[in-house]
Amino acid sequence: MIENISEIKNVYKAKSDTPLTPKMSEWMNNIMGSSEVLESLFEKYDSPINVHHLPSFRDNIKDFQDVFNRLELKGQIYFARKANKCTRLVKEALQFGIGVDTASYTELNQSLLLGGNPDKLVLTAAVKNRKLMQLAITNQVVMVIDNLDELQMANQLAGELNQKCNVAIRLSGFKVGGEKLYSRFGFDIERDIFSLKMWFSNNDFPNLMLRGIHFHLDGYSIRQRGEAAQQTLQIIKEFRQQGNVIEFMDIGGGILMNYLESENEWNAFQYNLKSSLYGNQKEITFRNDGLGFHLDEETKTITGNLRTYPYYNSVNGPEYLENVLQYKNSEGKSVADILKELNLEVRIEPGRSLLNQVGITMAKVIHRKIDANDNWLVGLEMNMSHLKSSSADYLVDPFLVYKNLPTEREEVQLYFTGAYCLEQDVLLKRALKFPGLPSQGDVVIFVNTAGYMMHFYETQSHLINLSTNIFTYQSEFQMTDEFKEDIEPEKK
Numbered sequence: 001m002i003e004n005i006s007e008i009k010n011v012y013k014a015k016s017d018t019p020l021t022p023k024m025s026e027w028m029n030n031i032m033g034s035s036e037v038l039e040s041l042f043e044k045y046d047s048p049i050n051v052h053h054l055p056s057f058r059d060n061i062k063d064f065q066d067v068f069n070r071l072e073l074k075g076q077i078y079f080a081r082k083a084n085k086c087t088r089l090v091k092e093a094l095q096f097g098i099g100v101d102t103a104s105y106t107e108l109n110q111s112l113l114l115g116g117n118p119d120k121l122v123l124t125a126a127v128k129n130r131k132l133m134q135l136a137i138t139n140q141v142v143m144v145i146d147n148l149d150e151l152q153m154a155n156q157l158a159g160e161l162n163q164k165c166n167v168a169i170r171l172s173g174f175k176v177g178g179e180k181l182y183s184r185f186g187f188d189i190e191r192d193i194f195s196l197k198m199w200f201s202n203n204d205f206p207n208l209m210l211r212g213i214h215f216h217l218d219g220y221s222i223r224q225r226g227e228a229a230q231q232t233l234q235i236i237k238e239f240r241q242q243g244n245v246i247e248f249m250d251i252g253g254g255i256l257m258n259y260l261e262s263e264n265e266w267n268a269f270q271y272n273l274k275s276s277l278y279g280n281q282k283e284i285t286f287r288n289d290g291l292g293f294h295l296d297e298e299t300k301t302i303t304g305n306l307r308t309y310p311y312y313n314s315v316n317g318p319e320y321l322e323n324v325l326q327y328k329n330s331e332g333k334s335v336a337d338i339l340k341e342l343n344l345e346v347r348i349e350p351g352r353s354l355l356n357q358v359g360i361t362m363a364k365v366i367h368r369k370i371d372a373n374d375n376w377l378v379g380l381e382m383n384m385s386h387l388k389s390s391s392a393d394y395l396v397d398p399f400l401v402y403k404n405l406p407t408e409r410e411e412v413q414l415y416f417t418g419a420y421c422l423e424q425d426v427l428l429k430r431a432l433k434f435p436g437l438p439s440q441g442d443v444v445i446f447v448n449t450a451g452y453m454m455h456f457y458e459t460q461s462h463l464i465n466l467s468t469n470i471f472t473y474q475s476e477f478q479m480t481d482e483f484k485e486d487i488e489p490e491k492k
Contacts, residue, residue: 008033010402014432015411018269018284020311021261022396022447025357027053027475032401038362038443040480045468047381048363050454051483052086052471056357061096063318064350071325071336074345076248078122081107083351084359085455086469086486090114101349102141105132112139113489118166124214124252124349126185133157133165142166144214144250146185151205158207168212168250169196171235174228181224185216185252193235201242210244212347216252220310222320225251226327229335236342248345251324255353258316259309259396259448266312269395274302286375286415286429291392307392317353352451359450361387361467365442376414378438383418384425386467387446388457393429394446401443406436416444419464 011032013021031037031051041049061077068075078099081090090100091114099120102108111121118140125132128143128150136143137158145151145167158165171193172186187196200210213236215228229251236246260266275281276288277295285291292307315323325336325346339346363382371377387394398416413433418425438444446453458466469486 010035010405012400012402012434014397014400014434016284016397016430016432017282018265018272018430020265020269020395020397020430022259023261023357024447025053025056027056027472028357028360028445028447030476031360032399032445034477035401035403037477037480037482038401041362041470041483042364042443044480045470045485046465048361048386048467050086050359050361050449050467050469052084052089052359052450052469052486053357053475054088054092054471054473055475057089057092057354058096060317060354060356060358061093061098064321064348064354065098067318067322067325068346071322073325073336073339074343076345076347077354078250078347078349079354080254080349080351081111083451083456084355085458086450086471087114087488088469088471088484088486089355089358090116094120099347101351105135108132108135108141110489118142122168122250122347122349128153130157134161137161137163137165140166142168142211144168144170144252146170147187151199151208155205155207163207164209165207166211167208168214168248169210170214170216170252171232172215174215174217174224174231176221176224176227181217181228183216183218186214189231189235193238197239197242200239200244210239210246212246212248212250213239214250214252218253220254220256220313220320222315222323222327225253225324226335229324229327230329230338233335233338233342233344236344240342246344248347249339250347250349252349255348255350256310256313256316256320257353257356257451258313259311263312263314270306273306277302284431285393286426286431287373289393289429291429308395309389309391311395317356320353321348355451357448359448359454361446361449361454363444365438365440365444367440368437376412376437377417378414378444379417379419380427380444381419382427382467383420383461383464384422384427385420385457385459385461386418387427387449387453389452390456391453394427394449394453395430396447398428398432399445399447400434400438401445402436403439403441409435410437411435412437414438420462 078101079093080101100111103125121141124144170186172183173188363380367379416427470483474482
């Protein structure tokens with residue numbers, strides 16, 4: 001068992017003038033230290049490989065369940081399937097007693113094939129055609145309704161199928177501190193709430209069964225999330241007064257997680273990034289990419305915002321959820337208090353935070369070259385879609401596993417590049433330093449990539465193969481057989 005990465009021969013964390021040291025689990029250290037296993041995995045599966053550690057997934061589930069138990073709430077977790085394509089995670093979620101949040105026909109169909117029952121599935125897709133709606137209705141899966149067109153189509157289709165359709169209504173337009181929060185999802189609570197209550201009180205949609213109320217917020221403000229929950233609970237009371245049976249409130253949107261060991265490193269990175277744009281220090285990113293920050297040449301001021309995930313968060317995961325549930329209204333009643341008064345189930349749809357410490361992405365070095373600006377470019381057998389999310393960059397120090405560390409160590413600064421015939425296929429825009437130039441066949445490992453990174457924008461452009469997904473239940477590794485390839489269920 002390897003407890004510290006510094007103990008592993010020929011494994012080095014990237015250095016930089018602005019380090020971003022990742023939080024890591026024991027199993028990640030152990031796989032990096034198993035050189036024979038690494039070599040055999042690449043022989044078997046090619047590059048890149050995504051490794052999923054299932055015990056860490058289960059630990060995260062339990063930590064969220066503990067919050068519900070401490071607050072004595074009826075709570076259910078729905079794993080946001082869109083965060084990761086590995087079907088084994090769906091099976092693990094269902095076997096461990098939680099649900100799955102699906103956002104497409106394939107996601108819902110796969111979840112059904114893997115054993116999901118109606119109570120353990122929800123459909124939250126932003127766009128729902130007849131085929132998708134029919135699948136949800138025939139399997140009695142709750143469908144989160146976003147607009148009037150969906151209400152009408154779901155009611156019509158359920159009638160044609162001679163079935164009832166379970167729905168939850170998504171709301172938006174909450175006011176916090178006098179400001180109306182924007183979301184492109186859901187019915188506006190000022191403009192649409194009267195109509196919604198009238199439609200369901202008058203049974204205007206006789207084939208729909210209103211089961212719950214849902215909301216989705218962008219961003220991670222605890223206050224905003226808490227206020228939206230409080231306002232939603234008041235609306236649920238009003239629906240119930242008109243005879244509607246509401247069983248749950250679904251808090252949509254992600255739950256913050258933390259990637260980094262040090263807040264100081266995170267703050268220093270942002271400071272130095274701006275400083276490099278001003279020209280006060282050498283560039284710390286490829287071609288001085290501001291990652292959302294820009295230098296206004298006229299005013300000589302920095303504009304814009306950092307377009308990456310907020311990689312450091314002191315309040316995250318289960319603690320973040322607990323803070324939202326403990327958020328109090330003007331009468332001093334918390335969200336949790338009111339949920340219990342109303343005997344409501346609370347539902348959450350975490351993706352990234354359920355996948356914390358669950359996955360790594362590995363790729364092999366295929367070439368080295370010096371560009372026209374005298375930068376070392378190290379090409380990997382992967383492309384930017386294998387490590388791409390809505391974030392402008394992956395901002396965590398990667399690791400390099402040398403087959404043979406150069407005898408004469410000379411620190412080298414480099415950038416990792418990918419296989420696409422695009423100038424922008426620079427896998428990490430940060431300038432990174434290692435104790436020697438990597439060789440062909442060396443392995444680069446990106447940690448904590450399971451949530452919204454290894455799969456979210458993965459494509460087969462250029463007809464390049466998708467990454468191979470494997471999983472393991474082990475934390476120590478002696479042989480390749482301790483890993484299994486993820487196999488999608490056969491389609492119906």
